[in-house]
Amino acid sequence: MINRSLLRYQLKTKKRSMFFFSIALLLWGFMITALYPTVSDLQGFSDYWTDFPDTFKNLFGGHEVNILKPEGYITLEYYQLFLPIILAAFALGFAAFCVVKARENGTMEILFTHPIERWRYALTSFLSMSAGLAVLSVVGVGSVMLTARIFGIDLDYLGQLKFIVLIYFFVLALGSIGLLASCGLNKAGQVYAVGITLLAASYLVNFLSNNWSFFGVIDHAFLYYYYDPYGLMTQAGFQWFSIIYYGVIIAFSAFLSTYTLQRRDIAI
């Protein structure tokens, strides 16, 4: 189904990028988690958050979040916005690198004059992006778990493991849409624009829907509606519906990517 040499080439080429993203996530995860013991006992910190209007709280992760719990603190400072943005940047960069940049820089021309099916290339690109995102998802959350252990923070590790699955599916869904854009569009910048717009619009609609029920209906169609790190980490059970939703987006986008790449001209 996939071409292993191509998979190795894509991961090898993005090795340096993955390294720097990992360092960034490790440092940020360590810094944010390490700060928690110093703020957890500060009543003023809790009061500060409590005094915020709900609309403002919703902008940062929801008014029901308890900032004095480690899960709440990590959600607000890291999981709600920073981690998805960092992983989305990597996913979109990877998606653009695999197809639209290869087309722009001419390497795709030489690849596709060899006997490799385009659907196989698209699928291989999808899997290499998935592998890269899996590593970064584990690093991103793993840095929090490790730091929490070092500083003796009472963090529910099962909740963290559940969150790794959620964030992975979330950014893979966005990356798959990015891959589809990469197969269908002509410039890397257009792929980034699609991905960033989608992420921002999704966050905005989710924020609006948390404050005004009018937006609730359309919110169901966007990625952020199904992304609830605090709920996942603090409640029993698993958010299977979110995974199924992201899974459908991933499968649909991956299929459309192969179809789009098959149909289009490679070099103009």
Place this chain on the structure above:
Amino acid sequence: MSERVIVTENLTKYYGKTLGVSGLSFEVHGGEIFGYLGPNGAGKTTTLRLLVGLLHPTSGGGTVLGFDLGRRSLDIRERVGYIPGDVHLFDDLTGRQALQLLDSLRPSRSAVLMRELVDRFELDVSRKIKEYSSGNKQKLTIIQAFMHDPDLLILDEPTSALDPLMRHRFYELLREFKTRGKSTFISSHVLPEMDQICDWVGIIRSGSLVTVEDIKNLSAKKLRHATFTLTEEPPPHMLDFTSARLTRQDGLEFKAEIPGEMDPFIKELARLHVIDLQISHASLEEIFLEFYTGEGGE
């Protein structure tokens, strides 16, 4: 007649509303080297990309090695070696890694000639491609195109970055392939070299084929040059040739460009007292220019 390795029928490609190529119909036979000539933007690269399935034709079609262009592209690419016009490779890989990557995409044919070609073109494959000069990048594209011993070569300006020695080695390699019955479809701007190696040439202008000719016939029936010297100055009306364009070179020495048949020129020249006459065929370059500026043009 040997087997037809490339057949196109009204092959047409539009990029949106912009014409790439229109109504291309030609054939290339086994064991031939077919030169594809035309100025920048004429549609050469578009044609080559259509043949290897990088582009989908807007209309028309054809076969390469007996396989339909639209439906059997994978079978075509299995048997074809291709050199792109713009050399872009995998900058972060070494030459060896790039060749191994491309080799892995063709599992049914091993890269039997890789080692020999690397030696022949004196390429250091242990270095990263981003450190290569443009000439070395070109060598790498040549090696990847030839290393699987393909049945057909489709080459887009393959020597543009090579030095004269490497060009010589490249054409030597091409001739060896030809003697083994392999076919080549090559586009180039280096017309004197095409003159030396091609059996047939196609000339494309503004997306349409102007002519496809056996190179020997093309030279024979098209432009010739004659230089002749007269014994005395003739009356002016005697120098009004209808069969040729005359220009005075030096004193009584004239140069004639003969675009058509020789017979009318010989008859007109016979009216004069000639003491010396030299006739030569035009070079491919001159023929090419004639098609763009003279009667061959649209």
